[in-house]
Amino acid sequence: KQLDFAGEIEKSTQRAADLTRQLLLFSRKQALQPHDLDLNEVVTSITKMLQRVLGEDVEMQFKFSPQPLLVHADAGMVDQILMNLTVNARDAMPKGGRLLIETSAVEFDEVTAAQTSQARPGSFACVSVSDTGGGIPPEILPRIFEPFFTTKDVGKGTGLGLATVFGIVQQHQGWINVYSEAGQGTTFRIYLPRLTKASDKKANWSSLAAIRSGNETILLVEDESSLRAAIRITLSRLGYRVLEASTGAEALEVWKEHRAEIRLVLTDMVMPGGLTGKELGEQLLQHDPKLKVIYASGYSADIAGKDFHLEEGVNFLAKPFAANKLAQTVRNCLDKI
Structure with a gap:
């Protein structure tokens, strides 16, 4: 158990360093440190920490893509995305609820890309974070990614959480979609360029005819x-x-x-x-x-x-x-x- 605790302390220390880098990145003073990563493994590695952030009143569930999701990304920044979205979900469920994190491989063609202004055709890895909270009011939704914008009480939110997520995703040439409905909850869906073989993409485009x-x-x-x-x-x-x-x-x-x-x-x-x-x-x-x-x-x-x-x-x-x-x-x- 002591070794387990020591390992967790080491991970926490590394994540603290990653948080410092994230703040520097937000202020444009820290460059990304991207590597080829499997998004499934990144999510798995931060599971315990996310569960501690959520507490006992929120049930946490995962649905992983059956295939590896290779992306060229900064692992610390991806951790920060997941941490910020989890904190946001926790605050949206003060009486408890359910958090679902999913990963999937997505192919965007012209039809798919037409469904959001930021999308483009290609192969992408998607990670989504869904909660069963009260949802985001429609009048607030357009502003949630603004720096320092928050609906939380004074001293309980910096207004940087979602702005940081938005900035990190853009740095990785990706985009983020938000779906929210009053009384139903909110889903944040992040798309990052996926490393894939050209032959795989070609097979996908021709699959419609089959x-x-x-x-x-x-x-x-x-x-x-x-x-x-x-x-x-x-x-x-x-x-x-x-x-x-x-x-x-x-x-x-x-x-x-x-x-x-x-x-x-x-x-x-x-x-x-x-x-x-x-x-x-x-x-x-x-x-x-x-x-x-x-x-x-x-x-x-x-x-x-x-x-x-x-x-x-x-x-x-x-x-x-x-x-x-x-x-x-x-x-x-x-x-x-």
Whole structure:
């Protein structure tokens, strides 16, 4: 046990040095020290420290990519990202809750990149941190990465935590997406360039053509017009007939006119107008229990589906999703008996 404690002390000392470097980096006085790393191993190595930061009231869960996620990054800076996001999640759950850290390999094509302003096509490693706290108010969300901006009480927050995360991610030529809903929680998803073989990337781009297409009619419900257009184009190229709606209420009107033709509904979970994707799905399934429904969300299936069953690749798409993932999930859902 003493050796274990000594090892933890050594790690803590190293992390303290890394924190000092992080502060210097934030002030542009410290250069990155990048190396080729496996993101899965980086997350695993800091698990115990994150658990201590969270305390006993927050359950911590991990879902790791089955494949190595090689990135060219500064290990101390990646630790700092995870630490800052964990502290942020802890403060959002004063009465306890659940923290989920996930890693995954992501391929961004034109469809995926259209779902966020900062994205670009290529191979990326993603690490996401999700909490079950109260969520970030929409009026505050655009400001959370501003230096010294904080909603915490005086003396309880510097306002540098998320600003530092944003700066580190940018230094690594990556970007960060935030999904938050009042009463549901928040997910921070960080994308870093992934080291991969050129042949692997080429195989991914061609995989869309290998997926079986169809001619069924699909009702697409998405309030963001650019994303809705990208999804429509992809599905149309695969042979599907696509009907569109930007809100749940509009979707109900389209359903009334075309219910005999619609075989599948692809809907965003969070939409304006007072009707959520879940509520829309429930209403349509009452009319037609055999209808297939796929839900899309910036949250993971575990977080978004805490009130009902969601399965990635069957009835759920985690945003952002690639064209081949969209095509395969639609086909899986339609073919499921």
